[in-house]
Amino acid sequence: MKEILPRQIESLMNILGTIPGIGAKTAERISFHIITSKDNMVQKLIDVLYDIKENIKICSECGMISDTDPCHICLSPERNREILCVVEKPTDVITIEKTGEYNGLYHVLWGVISPLEGIGPSDINISKLIERIRNLGIKEVFFALDPDSEGETTMAFIASKLRDIEGLNITTIARGIPLGGNIEYSDMYTLSRAIRFRTRLNDNL
Structure with a gap:
């Protein structure tokens, strides 16, 4: 060739x-x-x-890809500013937006904690997330990470850093997406129900 x-x-x-x-x-x-x-x-x-x-740039607030900084979602007055959805990558934001089930803010981690791949908490966008939750008056942190071991590890680590925030509700997508599944490739019906019927995690942390 x-x-x-x-x-x-x-x-x-x-x-x-x-x-x-x-x-x-x-x-x-x-x-x-x-x-x-x-x-x-x-x-x-x-x-x-x-x-x-x-x-094209990365929003300095949420980490989403955008042509403005802050991005259009962060700037929108129509968004529910009391709920923050945590995702692994920008394509997850696009997928969730397509369902029409969510109207809050987002935070893109740009990865998940993966000890096997040498990726720790300091390697992804966690510190900015904690800062935003504390400064924006967030009432609910909604984790929409893939339901696999890396997603669970990342969620548990971040949740452990939020225990001292009084009145903060911590939720995750319902058990509609199979273990090891991928949010980006989930069908809209399944993902919509998983968002709508998301479950509270506070009692399990």
Whole structure:
């Protein structure tokens, strides 16, 4: 293959192949579609990627990806500012928003605690979370982390740091999503019910 394809195409295929869910064959098909497209797709991709590079940022408040700082959710007066939903990654925010079941604020951790992978509490966005909960007058912290061992460990650690806050309600998604499941790929009906019937954790901490 390396003797046939130009270096530039090989580089494009290698980059695309690093994207989760895209294997070598799919990366090859996408690459050739971009190159052979008759609607100037190469230039369009260049323009979009440059726009992203110049204008997309991470919200300094919640950690969500946005084109403003603070982001649109943090700035919205229509949001319930007494509840804060804790998620692992930005795509979880998008998934939860699609359900229409939640209208509070968010906090993106950008990871979960995973001792096996060497990821500790200081490696993810926890300190800012604790600061926001204490300063914003939050009444409910709603954990929407994947129901696996890393999610449970992360939730327990954060909850332990909140025990001294009087009147704070700590909740998590109901048992609709299977153990080891992924919020991002849950169907809307299951996730909607898991949010609507979220369970209180305070008594178990």
